[in-house]
Amino acid sequence: MKFNIAVLPGDGIGPEITQQSVKVLRAVADRFDHEFNFEEALVGAAAIDLLGDPLPETTLELCKKSDAVLFGAIGDPKYDNDPSAKVRPEQGLLKLRKELGLFANIRPVRAYESLIHKSPLKPENIEGADMVIFRELTGGIYFGEKSTAEDGRSASDLCTYSVEEIERIAHLAFKAAEERRKKLTLIDKANVLETSRLWRRTVTEIAKDYPGVKVEYLFVDNAAMQMILNPKQFDVILTENMFGDIISDEASVIGGSIGLLESASIGTENALFEPIHGSYPQAAGQGIANPIASVLSAAMMLDHLGLKKEAETVRMAVELSIKLNVCTIDINKDNHYSTERVGDFLESVI
Amino acid sequence: MKFNIAVLPGDGIGPEITQQSVKVLRAVADRFDHEFNFEEALVGAAAIDLLGDPLPETTLELCKKSDAVLFGAIGDPKYDNDPSAKVRPEQGLLKLRKELGLFANIRPVRAYESLIHKSPLKPENIEGADMVIFRELTGGIYFGEKSTAEDGRSASDLCTYSVEEIERIAHLAFKAAEERRKKLTLIDKANVLETSRLWRRTVTEIAKDYPGVKVEYLFVDNAAMQMILNPKQFDVILTENMFGDIISDEASVIGGSIGLLESASIGTENALFEPIHGSYPQAAGQGIANPIASVLSAAMMLDHLGLKKEAETVRMAVELSIKLNVCTIDINKDNHYSTERVGDFLESVI
Ligand SMILES: CC(C)[C@H](C(=O)O)[C@@H](O)C(=O)O
Numbered sequence: 001m002k003f004n005i006a007v008l009p010g011d012g013i014g015p016e017i018t019q020q021s022v023k024v025l026r027a028v029a030d031r032f033d034h035e036f037n038f039e040e041a042l043v044g045a046a047a048i049d050l051l052g053d054p055l056p057e058t059t060l061e062l063c064k065k066s067d068a069v070l071f072g073a074i075g076d077p078k079y080d081n082d083p084s085a086k087v088r089p090e091q092g093l094l095k096l097r098k099e100l101g102l103f104a105n106i107r108p109v110r111a112y113e114s115l116i117h118k119s120p121l122k123p124e125n126i127e128g129a130d131m132v133i134f135r136e137l138t139g140g141i142y143f144g145e146k147s148t149a150e151d152g153r154s155a156s157d158l159c160t161y162s163v164e165e166i167e168r169i170a171h172l173a174f175k176a177a178e179e180r181r182k183k184l185t186l187i188d189k190a191n192v193l194e195t196s197r198l199w200r201r202t203v204t205e206i207a208k209d210y211p212g213v214k215v216e217y218l219f220v221d222n223a224a225m226q227m228i229l230n231p232k233q234f235d236v237i238l239t240e241n242m243f244g245d246i247i248s249d250e251a252s253v254i255g256g257s258i259g260l261l262e263s264a265s266i267g268t269e270n271a272l273f274e275p276i277h278g279s280y281p282q283a284a285g286q287g288i289a290n291p292i293a294s295v296l297s298a299a300m301m302l303d304h305l306g307l308k309k310e311a312e313t314v315r316m317a318v319e320l321s322i323k324l325n326v327c328t329i330d331i332n333k334d335n336h337y338s339t340e341r342v343g344d345f346l347e348s349v350i
Numbered sequence: 351m352k353f354n355i356a357v358l359p360g361d362g363i364g365p366e367i368t369q370q371s372v373k374v375l376r377a378v379a380d381r382f383d384h385e386f387n388f389e390e391a392l393v394g395a396a397a398i399d400l401l402g403d404p405l406p407e408t409t410l411e412l413c414k415k416s417d418a419v420l421f422g423a424i425g426d427p428k429y430d431n432d433p434s435a436k437v438r439p440e441q442g443l444l445k446l447r448k449e450l451g452l453f454a455n456i457r458p459v460r461a462y463e464s465l466i467h468k469s470p471l472k473p474e475n476i477e478g479a480d481m482v483i484f485r486e487l488t489g490g491i492y493f494g495e496k497s498t499a500e501d502g503r504s505a506s507d508l509c510t511y512s513v514e515e516i517e518r519i520a521h522l523a524f525k526a527a528e529e530r531r532k533k534l535t536l537i538d539k540a541n542v543l544e545t546s547r548l549w550r551r552t553v554t555e556i557a558k559d560y561p562g563v564k565v566e567y568l569f570v571d572n573a574a575m576q577m578i579l580n581p582k583q584f585d586v587i588l589t590e591n592m593f594g595d596i597i598s599d600e601a602s603v604i605g606g607s608i609g610l611l612e613s614a615s616i617g618t619e620n621a622l623f624e625p626i627h628g629s630y631p632q633a634a635g636q637g638i639a640n641p642i643a644s645v646l647s648a649a650m651m652l653d654h655l656g657l658k659k660e661a662e663t664v665r666m667a668v669e670l671s672i673k674l675n676v677c678t679i680d681i682n683k684d685n686h687y688s689t690e691r692v693g694d695f696l697e698s699v700i
């Protein structure tokens with residue numbers, strides 16, 4: 001089969017990890033006799049530097065007409081430490097999510113048997129942990145009206161949600177729960193926020209359509225604690241944009257490295273695949289970044305394109321690399337492989 | 351010396367833990383020859399049930415004229431699961447914080463030597479962890495305008511901050527850092543939120559007045575991960591209301607039990623002392639709730655009243671109870687003491 005894949009390497013370690021995924025995808029195309037056309041485009045700080053725009057029109061157009069987008073990472077400290085910068089790399093990613101209508105960000109989290117001892121958590125607490133986080137991605141406080149007073153003395157961000165925005169991702173999450181262990185946990189702050197109460201009300205309604213799924217409700221503060229105390233209690237987590245951002249990064253400690261966590265961002269027309277880690281600028285260009293989160297994101301992409309066997313093959317390659325400790329320094333301290341060599345290994349076993 | 355202390359037991363386990371603190375405070379008064387006048391008042395679900403108001407005027411008046419408020423806990427599941435309830439227990443606490451002007455919530459977190467093995471985290475990761483979280487408590491999305499559309503199909507919450515709101519707590523946090531290990535970490539989401547950029551800008555300005563303090567900036571998603579990966583990196587954490595809520599509950603896993611974490615909420619005129627744990631309704635009335643977070647909150651109260659030696663005595667009593675394992679079931683599984691017996695022990699060693 002033939003697919004057009006937009007590749008947006010972005011900033012920091014984005015380019016080097018994405019390169020490994022492209023390599024792996026080429027190997028998949030070879031082995032399974034597909035044709036993947038990769039086309040690269042600029043986004044983030046890289047795009048600002050060259051074109052003054054974190055999401056150039058040509059990049060957006062390319063993404064829209066592609067079958068899928070493979071995304072690297074975004075962000076540059078020179079903007080973080082300049083709170084008055086007018087253009088920021090992150091705007092590129094946020095606009096892309098919005099323009100492509102990528103309302104559901106799906107983040108699987110599991111403890112790899114052979115990595116359990118790397119986690120800061122005790123093995124008995126995480127053994128067998130296996131959850132998937134459904135984070136709403138185009139609403140909430142990320143996209144509500146923002147303002148700063150003329151005199152710069154106050155600022156505001158508006159968090160808004162509509163029933164429709166909640167419903168579409170909730171249905172995806174409930175369906176996933178039906179295919180899994182049949183439990184869904186809604187994370188909100190319904191004891192304080194009006195939007196959270198809308199989430200709770202809407203999800204309670206929708207739950208009636210999925211009688212086989214057990215629904216639990218957790219306040220986000222309690223959830224941040226439960227994620228560490230007893231991560232095995234979670235199957236499918238459903239939550240709004242900001243809480244999903246925080247809780248999923250926190251959950252990365254279960255796997256032993258944030259360098260392992262992939263994600264899929266799904267809309268009705270488009271789909272984008274990206275690691276949940278950031279651009280990690282301190283590591284850029286040093287060949288130490290873990291490419292696995294990106295490669296696993298590529299596997300989610302294959303799944304999305306209907307190439308299940310191919311996706312499974314990539315996942316098996318990753319499991320093998322972890323088992324054999326062909327891993328970057330975040331996982332294999334004593335005898336680590338470079339980003340590229342991990343990519344080479346994965347390519348070689350496809 | 352003579353002090354008037356308002357006691358607001360609240361909901362769930364609130365009454366039983368607060369009772370232990372009052373007992374301990376009476377022992378302190380006896381031993382150090384002070385006069386503490388305790389006056390109780392209703393708040394939360396308890397107040398709604400009796401008076402239809404989560405913060406009755408008489409309660410507020412009592413708090414205003416007292417030298418300090420000892421607060422239990424708030425919240426009842428019958429309101430959590432009713433997203434359309436018009437009156438909620440939490441409104442009582444939020445209004446109390448606002449009316450008393452308690453803008454700074456101070457939450458110390460440390461790993462107790464003898465409890466390190468109870469934590470879900472590996473000992474080597476938490477040994478020596480010792481931080482204090484400054485959470486802004488009367489601003490942000492908790493208090494901004496809230497609305498739900500007439501048809502109930504959408505909702506919003508506004509997050510606002512002013513420079514003044516940030517400055518007053520930032521100064522407290524910087525001063526605390528000067529007395530500690532001279533490091534302050536601001537947690538925000540300045541790559542997305544306008545209010546976070548205001549925080550970053552304001553804190554960067556204020557930092558110039560405290561040249562001895564090293565300032566670091568962390569995005570909240572990364573912070574949620576760093577809290578588990580390497581909690582020892584933190585000394586003073588400064589953050590806005592919602593992030594402080596999430597991050598401090600998460601940090602409770604370091605101590606091994608949320609039942610250990612005290613807090614002080616400080617304003618220019620008033621001060622309130624409360625455990626960071628909630629009302630834990632499933633445990634109410636069973637004598638299994640850990641009173642230590644409340645008792646340590648009482649110790650913070652003594653400090654605040656200028657009674658340093660007295661506060662130290664209470665803390666030593668707590669450390670002794672932990673060392674001797676005179677503890678409730680959350681900490682001492684096999685041979686646990688009841689809430690009351692822990693209180694009795696603490697009283698007896700004052
Ligand atoms: C880069 C940033 C805007 C982004 C977010 O917060 O959504 C990132 O942290 C993520 O989780 O994908």
Ligand SMILES: CC(C)[C@H](C(=O)O)[C@@H](O)C(=O)O
Binds near residue numbers: 191425595626628
């Ligand atoms: C009960 C609730 C409103 C409160 C809060 O979120 O502030 C509690 O979680 C806390 O942290 O003190």
